[in-house]
Amino acid sequence: MPLAAIAYETEPIADKAHARAQAEPVASLTSITKRYAANTALDAINLTLRPGEIVALLGPNGAGKSTAIKLLLGLIGPTSGTVRIFGSDPREASTRTRVGAMLQVSRVTETLRVREHLDLFRSYYPHPLPVAAILDIAQLHGIEDKLFGQLSGGQKQRALFALAICGNPDLVFLDEPTVGLDIEARRALWQQIRNLAAQGKTVLLTTHYLEEADALADRVIVLHKGHVIREGTPADIKRNSGGRTIRCRTTLSRELLQAMPTVTSVTCQQDSVCVIASDAEAVVREMLLLDASLSNLEIAIPALEDAFLALTSS
């Protein structure tokens, strides 16, 4: 594949990543194995978070995402391996004051007001954000005096986000942060997450929305059955799994297309055909030579969702 074609999207990220690689890691899992009785949740994985980056942890249910976050938060201990946050043990109180977390909570204490929850959580931290700033960031203005039980699903998520950032932490863990949010609220929260990174804070998020990882993450780590199966920028992941998608109208037969070099799949949709190939340029060149009437040509990097499915469907 000619590198020049993709250089425009990888170069700035590569520079940023290079600068980060020089910095001390904010958090790391080193050859971590975590076993529960019979099954192995994480198998000898390594994971490093560097200052100011947003990392998305992707994987199907049971891949080990939540286990990884709980290990990093010091809520559980590893079977073997080392967990380090800011160079020390995640269970230490001085470490926890620099970390904020949004976990999946099925029910929060419902008879306290949003403002009261914030007041309590702020008191745990030595240098919390001002209440007004928290309300701004989490968009809780107007509902701060409501009881938690009276909030809608999306408002509850935003209140939990507020609890995660209220202590002005340097490292933020967000487990499925935008579940239950409508598109507008989701995009607003993405902007706040980007703002955190812009302030030099490090964010690790897990998500089911691949669009979210694509829109937010500097780096995506794909977990599957306790292993890291892929790691890279969203663009890397898309490019390295299944190639690119060529869509066009053509008179060429399906069998002929299937036989072209590097083609992995051919599907027909109404009057157009969809070809997935890792060397898209070569395939397109050959198709144009063979079919002068070829029209409506589109070449696209597959959605992260497709790349993700390709990676985990083995």
Added chain:
Amino acid sequence: MPASAIANAITAPNLPRIFRKETRYEFLKLLRTKSFSLATIGFPLMFYVLFGIANRNAYAGTVHIAKYMLCGYACFGLIGAALFGIGVGVAFEISAGWLELKRASPMPVAAYLFAKCASAAAFGLVIVVLLTIIGIAFGDVHIATSEFAKMLAMTVIGSISFASMGLLLALLVPSNAAAGIVNLIYLPMSFLSGLWMPIRFMPHWLQSFAPALPTYHLAQLMLSIFHYNDTISLATHWNALIGFTLLMLGSSWLVFHNKEQNA
């Protein structure tokens, strides 16, 4: 990393403030949870009015039944607040993932436990104060200020003791069954220890069972304020209550660590 060194140097949490806020919000939470506050305060008051005040002119020897039952329902009330407030409350917070979120925060675990315990004790005190007012106003009960102060002190001690039992139950019992299981333990134990009616009115074979129950020893210590206690020495009652509390705390600690190992 110099940044972390600076951050560590200035990380001095204001512990008294955390304890105060944690306790205040725990108490507010319980007070606003009507299913808890109405039941734990309402039932002892209702039972005392029905069974205690109705006996305001009844005496068994020198024992004034309404005053005797004030002690019984004081214990019944404070134990209920501790077992439901902590047993059911903490079981719920564990299953909902809320305790996990709090443990991930820099909240000191001691502040959490203190807040639960202090809130249970505060509810116990509210119940005992209300019971005493009802007893004095309608039950012809006479209590010296010093006796009342001893009752309040005993309420706090009893709350701490049964808070430890609530904690163990919370760690052992699934949250959706917690209220039912607490009732299954709390109600028979209260009845068998003579908290609802003086134990001397119960069949003899049931009476002999009572000293095996922690509730009985708490009740006898409460009754001893008015010299209504049985013939067993006070030291024995104290030892039994303290032993029970330590057993509950020790078991909770073991269960908690066992869970953490397997988590």
